[in-house]
Amino acid sequence: MSKSISIFDTTLRDGTQGEGVSLSADDKLKIAKKLDELGVQYIEGGIPGSNSKDIEFFKRVQQLGLSAKITAFGSTRRKDSKAEQDGNLKRILESGVQAATLVGKSWDFHVHTALQTTLDENLAMIYDSIAFLKQQGLEVIFDAEHFFDGYKNNADYAVSVLKKAKEAGADWLVMCDTNGGTLPHEIHGIVTSLTSLIPQAQFGIHTHNDCELAVANTLSAVEAGARQVQGTINGYGERCGNANLCSIIPNLELKLGYECIGEDRLKQLTNTARFVSEIANVNMPVNQPYVGNAAFAHKGGIHVSAILRDSRTYEHIVPELVGNKQRVLVSELAGQSNIVSKAQDMGLDFDSTSEHSRKVIEKIKDLEHQGYQFEAADASLELLLREAGGEMKELFTFESFKMLVEKTAGRAVVSEAFVKLNVAGNNVYTAAEGNGPVNALDNALRKALVQYFPAIKEMHLSDYKVRVLDEKDATAAKVRVLIESRNINQSWNTVGVSENVIEASWEALVDSMRYALLGQILQTSEPEAASPSQGLVNH
Template sequence: MSTSITIFDTTLRDGTQGEGISLSADDKLKIAKKLDDLGVHFIEGGIPGSNNKDIEFFRRVQSLGLRAKISAFGSTRRKHSLAEQDENLQRMLAAGVPAATLVGKAWDFHVHTALQTTLEENLAMIGDSIAYLKRKGLEVVFDAEHFFDGYKHNPEYAAAVLSRAREAGADWLVMCDTNGGTLPGEVHEIVSAVGLALPGAPLGVHTHNDCELAVANTLAAVQAGARHIQGTVNGYGERCGNANLCSLLPTLQLKMNYTCIPHESMAQLTNTARYVSEIANVNMPVNQPYVGSAAFAHKGGIHVSAILRDSRTYEHIEPEKVGNKQRVLVSELAGQSNVLSKAQQIGLHLDPSSEQARKIIDRIKELEHQGYQFEGADASLELLLREATGEIDELFTFESFKMLVEKTAGGSVVSEAFVKLNVAGESLYTAAEGNGPVNALDNALRKALIPYFPSLRDMHLSDYKVRVLDEQDQTAAKVRVLIESRDYRTAWSTVGVSGNVIEASWEALVDSMRYALLGLHSPQPVRTEFGQRGLVNH
């Protein structure tokens, strides 16, 4: 029977201290629900009373009926005061949640320098505060701040801090690597020593990633006896971030045989990571372990040839176990295996010995030489493969477009696009304004196509990137445009390349809509008051 690990998520508190991350109360409630679905045991909601967002979160979260325990965060009572009269502790109680995370100093240097009090008074502050919250019926998680630095400088005092917290009734004694500078060997040695000094104590660990060792340090602590781990989704957090739960959960559960979350929930991990990334408006690194889009992506021809025989040759787990998927990248470095695998994924039969296969590979390499990049534009690649094999029905044909961009003195910039298409034998001419030329083109395309393909209402452009391909050409340089589009089911990316940024954007934009319409074969015009030849906006 595997050993259970208690998972304490602090994305909504410590994670929001990361640069560029700001969550509204609604955002925090959505993430809390997602974390609860994943199966974490504690969700740290924030600091009660510190700001209006956290006040609203604690007021509303109770109506969600979550299984996870919501924890309020705060510090021990002030020096030379009473716990019963401490405003911070009163706010934690007023939050109405079942658990409290109480932070106290474990490094004598901090006691003298930051708190400017005696070592004995700090112990009293810790003991009094924990005992008071326990009398009020809360489950108390004690975070021993700077514990590992404190232990290295004064092990007797750091151990005394944990002993006092345990005597006061703390449910978990969490050793924090607050500065993120401890090494895995040191963590293992110190946690082992604490376990021997406090046999049976409920030990936990909270690590930061300043040496890129937060995950490794957490694993070392678990191997040494810690049974409670704290971290954040995608490793968000102050400075370099916190221990990344998206790496810790599968490593502990799939590789080390610990039980962290329900077995069936592990397949939600990738979706959870990307959901939180979207809510936080922070792009996930493509190479993030387990959940990144490149975590199971293969580019080298030899690698692809091997995984087609057995994925274990270049994959340490089955990507589906964490809700991810295998991807084969096609580029100028691609071999025949890459193209065959990609074709197979989208249901195309491609004879590896055929002239057709060779021409497709040559075409891809030629386009990449021109500046196209299909690694991050799977949708454009699929369209290219379907065109080459005759497996695509063109539902509309481009005829022309014009742009008008006008700025008057003291006024704002106005962009207007004029688009001419042929759909089902009808020539359509539309015009639309937009917030910039790309948005205007998007709006004009939609006006022409939505009457025939109403499903396009469900898609939207979610990301737009421009890359200059040759900086030496300065403003005349060729550019590559990558567009990411989404609907309520999925996301896809398309690419365009040109010496003109509008033309490159047009290519990527048209491909995004062509991809959205794959599978539709009979456009059905929805007639409008604008007449039989489609929408016209003058």
Template sequence: MSASISIFDTTLRDGTQGEGVSLSADDKLKIAKKLDDLGVHYIEGGIPGSNSKDIEFFKRVQELGLRAKITAFGSTRRKNTEASQDRNLQCILESGAQAATLVGKSWDFHVHTALQTTLEENLAMIYDSILYLKQNGLEVIFDAEHFFDGYKNNPEYALSVITKAAEAGADWITMCDTNGGTLPHEVYDIVSTVVSNLPQANLSIHTHNDCELAVANSLSAIQAGARQIQGTINGYGERCGNANLCSIIPTLQLKMGYDCIQADSLKQLSNTARFISEIANVHMPVNQPYVGGAAFAHKGGIHVSAILRDSRTYEHISPELIGNKQRILVSELAGQSNILSKAKEMGLEFDPSNENSSKVIDKIKDLEHQGYQFEAADASLELLLREANGQISELFTFESFKMLVEKSAGQPVVSEAFVKVNIDGQSVYTAAEGNGPVNALDNALRKALVQSFPSLQEMHLSDYKVRVLDEKDATAAKVRVLIESKNVSNTWNTVGVSGNVIEASWEALVDSIRYALLGQINQNDKHSNIESQHGLVNH
């Protein structure tokens, strides 16, 4: 039977110390529920003695009935005081948490420099604090801060610290690589020594990513005998971040044979990572292992041809195991296999022997040469493929647009757009203002169409990106515009390229609208003779 590994999540505490991460009490409660659904064993909620937000979290989280143990964080008692008189320890007891994480110094340098006390008093602070919380019914996890640096500087004292914590009754003893500078072989050797010195102790590992080794160091500790890992979702944390549980959990479970969470729960991992990224309002790297959007994305034609025969040729696990999915990217590197796979994914019939297949491949390569990027704009790609397959019947055609941008002294810039489109042979002319030229164009275009297509009221632009393609050309350079749009049930991305940022934005806007209307396009045979919009916007 494989060994079980306890997963201790500190996204809500250590993760919030990362730059740009700020969570309200409501945010923390939503994330705690999501972490509990995933199946982590401990959720460290924050520091109840530090701020009203964390106090509110600990009060309200009890109403959720979570399976995970809610843990409060704090430090050992102050020097030369009684544990029962320490305000920080009292706040932990009053929080209602089931467990406490106590951090104490294990590096003699820190004892002398940061605490400015004796080595003996530091040991007493650790012992008294753990014993006091244990006597009051809490489970205690002791975080030996800077343990690996302390061990390398003074192994005898570092070992005496965690031995004292064990004597006081700590349920878990955590070895912390607080500065993130330890190497995997050092972690393995030091943890192995600790295991031999404290064979009955439950050992935990807490690593930081300053050398991009937090995951590797955590796995090394497990191999040496640790049985709990502390980390955060998406690796959030101070400086370079903490150990990323999104990489650690599947590696332990799928590759190293340990039990961490239920297999069905593992399928929620990608969704959990993205959910927390959204709540934290922190961009999730597309190339993040396991859960990133590009983790199982394939672009080269040879690769795609191989994975269509057997995905094991270029995928180390099945993406479905962790709730991700295989993606086929279409670009200038694409071969016929890419197009066929993408068409199949979209539910299109695409005959490889048909002349249109080779034409659309050539067209995509030519457009990518011009600066288009379809791997980041699936909606524009789908419109191209549907056109090549004769499945697009346009509901409107573009006639013209004009822009007015006015700036008066002491007044904000005013942008106004005038758009003319043709719907069922009738010209529709509208004008609208916006907080910028693109917003004004978007408002005017949708204003022209919404009477005929009321479903457009449900969609909106959710992201807008501009990239200069030829920087050497300065203000005359081509730009690529990527637009993300959303409605109540879907998100899609479109692309436009031009030497004029307004025209590039217009192309992406029009594709966004066309994609939103795809359902009506396919159901509306009476419009089958209206010419293709792509020709009109001069792709």
């Protein structure tokens, strides 16, 4: 049996049915291009004519010259009508796609309840619709909706649906676990039986994650004979989501020896997952397998000590195979191995047996006890380690800041910040407004520094999070502020902790600016000698 698997991505159609996922036509085109670079064989673009975004997508996607087959989704003709007169099928043809995905009912309960027609008419609807599109030269992928529920309820009818689709000329017969309630051993048994009942057919699998088994069910189907896998990037989809291609593809390629997208393109998987997450504006779980930020992160000191000797001790694959990387986290659980590893990443020389290293780790543990969290703030950690190593030169020192927040009737709240710094021996006093206290502080700090460090113009804050550390203290509770900053090349995270949210924000803001200027801090104490190109460094 062939070890080649076709990857069918439905992020742009089924994925957008997930709560909180909404893509513009431009978004869909960007993702389609990224998916094509990843090497998927099919990209399902949406339902032609269903909305203006999908209409625009199908018009513009033809201009991209993608290697993947763009497919349009639709259902079989309406009951008691003709396929050639069906508006849905006509729109699929008008979309200009190479392939069509047709969904049809395979559960007799749905035929009677949802379609309100007879079992024979449903078979005729499937046959007529597929045959019509095949006559027009399209590749047809038949999605048998609710197939596994239908098979368990009435196996003979469910099989007859697939046979009728094959008779009409369907190129792929895809079995759908639409409600996501089937177990892996059931999937394997049913797919195995179908390979003998319908010989010469090409089978596919489409699963949902309602029992958190979509990936496992997909792998079971492939092992039983399915050769097309349908899913979405990051598992986006209705309810609990679809099968996650970011887990399925590496499992097939690296664990089971199947050919999907190839070794070189597999290295683009993490980048693709994060790109789609950014475009969809949906945060990726840090612990997402293979592509998550924590997928190869190590925190416990014993673990870190072991991976420094051989990463196979606590990693099931080499992270770079999927484009990810190993990370060592520094926290209250850390040992000297964590510090040594982080220092090595930064190009610092830390002796694990030295008294200096022990003092650094004790300081980090003490700060974490106070509420700091360096595993989510690598930039603040790097500044701390470089300070401990005596590398840092202060380009500016803080003297004071004041805040004014004013609310008058009929007007929005106005925040104003006043900041006083000493920069290279010069007293600098600035004021700036913002749409909130933190934004005003950010604007005032920038205004004070940009005349000395033009590189500040190239960075901006991209995320801001506040966490209450001890809720029982109510409004007097200590808070932790995490700030993400970004420039054209990179992003970095800094942390501040205080009983006052403004002070915590100030700490994180100052660290953010210092990190942006790290190249100058390490090279010179004279800001006038620094150029914008020196101010930003990549790590």
